[in-house]
Amino acid sequence: MPPVIEVRNLHKRYGNNVAVDDVSLTVQEGEIFGILGPNGAGKTTTVECIEGLRVPDRGEIKVLGLDPHRDHAELTRRLGVQLQAGQIQERLEVAEALELYSSFYPNPADWRGLMDGLGLAGKAKTRYAKLSGGQKQRLSIALALVGSPQVAILDELTTGLDPQARRDTWDLIEDVRSRGVTIVLVTHFMEEAERLCDRVALIDAGRVVMVDTPAGLAERARIEQRIQFRPSRQLDDGLLTSLPEVSSVTRRGETVIVSGNSDALNAVTAVLARNQIVAERLRVEQASLEDAFVELTGKRPDATS
Numbered sequence: 001m002p003p004v005i006e007v008r009n010l011h012k013r014y015g016n017n018v019a020v021d022d023v024s025l026t027v028q029e030g031e032i033f034g035i036l037g038p039n040g041a042g043k044t045t046t047v048e049c050i051e052g053l054r055v056p057d058r059g060e061i062k063v064l065g066l067d068p069h070r071d072h073a074e075l076t077r078r079l080g081v082q083l084q085a086g087q088i089q090e091r092l093e094v095a096e097a098l099e100l101y102s103s104f105y106p107n108p109a110d111w112r113g114l115m116d117g118l119g120l121a122g123k124a125k126t127r128y129a130k131l132s133g134g135q136k137q138r139l140s141i142a143l144a145l146v147g148s149p150q151v152a153i154l155d156e157l158t159t160g161l162d163p164q165a166r167r168d169t170w171d172l173i174e175d176v177r178s179r180g181v182t183i184v185l186v187t188h189f190m191e192e193a194e195r196l197c198d199r200v201a202l203i204d205a206g207r208v209v210m211v212d213t214p215a216g217l218a219e220r221a222r223i224e225q226r227i228q229f230r231p232s233r234q235l236d237d238g239l240l241t242s243l244p245e246v247s248s249v250t251r252r253g254e255t256v257i258v259s260g261n262s263d264a265l266n267a268v269t270a271v272l273a274r275n276q277i278v279a280e281r282l283r284v285e286q287a288s289l290e291d292a293f294v295e296l297t298g299k300r301p302d303a304t305s
């Protein structure tokens with residue numbers, strides 16, 4: 001089956017500023033595909049080129065076999081895009097907005113169901129301008145899905161939502177995917193990517209660093225284990241940093257955090273035993289997507305540029 005989205009050697013600059021240097025990626029039908037990267041990495045520019053909102057300087061893009069720029073009108077009917085603030089009329093009420101946008105599409109979704117699913121039923125008669133930030137966000141998700149798109153592109157899906165609304169939105173996205181919709185998700189939230197995405201492209205400085213499953217990325221970052229404990233008495237970090245199995249030792253308050261390969265736990269406990277130190281509140285964690293992000297880009301996912 002041909003990929004739903006195919007991006008080859010995308011390059012886009014704004015004046016002298018190269019926003020996207022060389023991005024290639026493919027998204028298969030029915031996937032939830034994540035795009036992760038630090039601030040300014042070129043994620044939004046990449047998806048705006050995919051949506052046909054920006055014209056690439058170089059490279060090729062095909063979405064559902066169409067050219068996003070040349071076939072923009074056709075693609076708009078088949079692609080769901082989250083509208084940004086400013087693109088929705090302030091005076092429209094929630095139900096009016098959903099009804100209006102659903103009328104633009106040949107086979108719209110049940111907009112009342114979307115309104116309920118996104119917890120907006122109580123706000124049906126509220127004007128857009130009077131909604132809270134989280135409610136505006138939920139309406140923008142509903143509007144992205146109201147046309148029953150084959151592909152939905154969601155940029156910063158749950159930014160501004162409280163934890164419960166975020167989880168409800170994840171459930172909704174999984175439900176949408178189970179109906180065969182292909183989803184591209186730009187996100188800063190590692191937990192979101194781990195929970196939802198089948199594959200993730202990690203983008204840094206306008207280039208794709210790696211594409212893999214969230215677990216695959218964590219593994220490829222080669223941080224296999226993280227060990228946390230509180231030593232029962234004073235511990236010289238040098239005892240641990242000198243171990244070949246250990247790559248780093250840091251401290252958070254009284255807690256010692258050791259990263260290392262899969263033999264690190266045995267090596268660390270042996271050293272502690274030799275020095276009559278008990279590892280209290282011992283916890284061993286496998287590497288997360290966040291660890292991989294930091295390892296592969298040298299930046300934190302929530303850092304501002």
Ligand SMILES: Nc1ncnc2c1ncn2[C@@H]1O[C@H](COP(=O)(O)OP(=O)(O)OP(=O)(O)O)[C@@H](O)[C@H]1O
Pocket residue numbers: 014017018019020037038039040041042043044045046
């Ligand atoms: N309209 C524009 N005009 C000029 N420069 C821009 C424009 N849009 C983005 N840029 C610049 O292009 C680069 C990539 O921006 P882009 O918004 O694509 O990154 P991003 O990964 O989505 O970042 P963020 O996570 O902060 O939203 C940045 O240096 C940004 O300042």
